[in-house]
Amino acid sequence: xxxxxxxxxxxxxxxxxxxxxxxxxxxxxxxxxxxxxxxxxxxxxxxxxxxxxxxxxxxxxxxxxxxxxxxxxxxxxxxxxxxxxxxxxxxxxxxxxxxxxxxxxxxxxxxxxxxxxxxxxxxxxxxxxxxxxxxxxxxxxxxxxxxxxxxxxxxxxxxxxxxxxxxxxxxxxxxxxxxxxxxxxxxxxxxxxxxxxxxxxxxxxxxxxxxxxxxxxxxxxxxxxxxxxxxxxxxxxx
Ligand code: 6GU
Numbered sequence: 682x683x684x685x686x687x688x689x690x691x692x693x694x695x696x697x698x699x700x701x702x703x704x705x706x707x708x709x710x711x712x713x714x715x716x717x718x719x720x721x722x723x724x725x726x727x728x729x730x731x732x733x734x735x736x737x738x739x740x741x742x743x744x745x746x747x748x749x750x751x752x753x754x755x756x757x758x759x760x761x762x763x764x765x766x767x768x769x770x771x772x773x774x775x776x777x778x779x780x781x782x783x784x785x786x787x788x789x790x791x792x793x794x795x796x797x798x799x800x801x802x803x804x805x806x807x808x809x810x811x812x813x814x815x816x817x818x819x820x821x822x823x824x825x826x827x828x829x830x831x832x833x834x835x836x837x838x839x840x841x842x843x844x845x846x847x848x849x850x851x852x853x854x855x856x857x858x859x860x861x862x863x864x865x866x867x868x869x870x871x872x873x874x875x876x877x878x879x880x881x882x883x884x885x886x887x888x889x890x891x892x893x894x895x896x897x898x899x900x901x902x903x904x905x906x907x908x909x910x911x912x913x914x915x916x917x918x919x
Contacts, residue, residue: 682782682837684713685754686826687747688789689729691715693823697830705834713830721749730792739793747788747799759784760808762829763800764822768811771829773852775812779829780836782808787829789822857901859892 686694694715697703705711719727730740755761760782769775779785788795803809814825835841851858862873876888898905 682711682780682833683784684711684787684830685716685785686713686787686789686823686830687716687718687750687754688787688821688823688826689718689791690789690821690823691717693789693821694827696827705837705840708840710837710840711834716750716754718746718750721746721753733793737793741793742790742795742799744796744799744802747795748802751786751788751799751803754786755803755807756784757807759786760810761786761788761800761803762826763788763790763795763809763811764814764825764829765790765794765811766813766816766818767794768813771812771814771825771832773832775810776829776832776836779810779833785830785833787822787826789826791821855904856893856897857904859889859896 686697688694694713697713697715698706706713718729722728729742729746731743733739733741751761760779762779762785764787788799800809800811812825812829814828819825848854849858862877864873866873866878874888876884879885894905
């Protein structure tokens with residue numbers, strides 16, 4: 682997969698050289714390039730923003746530098762990802778979809794956002810995804826782009842050593858993951874649940890499933906489908 686990120690703070694994307702995305706790059710599964718939007722300005726001050734049409738607070742990113750940048754960076758088969766708090770929620774299903782694309786281009790806005798005509802224009806040329814990473818406000822799309830690239834890169838075929846650890850994670854089956862433990866069996870008065878030491882793989886799987894259901898119902902009732910709240914043996918969990 683090829684990833685291009687356009688931003689006025691390219692240094693913000695430095696973590697892409699590290700950790701998980703860095704490993705995918707080292708394995709040759711991912712190629713990342715970061716661009717400075719101001720390279721596509723032509724005035725002395727390298728201006729990227731202007732006052733909002735209709736008035737109001739803050740500044741809006743001008744369409745012209747974005748048009749020049751994206752004309753150059755996008756190809757016919759690219760997907761344009763625009764991080765914005767006004768986007769559709771980014772979730773694991775979206776990550777799985779984006780992991781099938783050959784080229785992702787991130788347009789990271791700052792200030793009050795990018796002139797909407799940029800998205801409207803490119804929507805007729807390529808697939809465009811306006812995505813939000815949660816219900817809170819960040820100063821710009823850069824951190825959200827890091828989040829999306831990490832979530833996608835770890836799904837690229839050949840990246841994760843162990844396909845099972847992917848399938849068992851939080852959100853892959855629509856549930857939060859069950860709690861996990863390691864040695865010692867007792868620590869500061871807290872014990873590892875005895876069933877996990879029983880060697881009974883059926884009982885362990887049942888316990889983990891019930892724990893995942895209970896946790897999901899408590900912490901994320903929006904995810905907890907009523908049919909799922911009945912655990913093994915028909916035990917009502919909530
Ligand atoms: Cl994608 N961008 C910004 N600026 N703020 C956000 C966000 C994105 N997702 C949640 N808050």
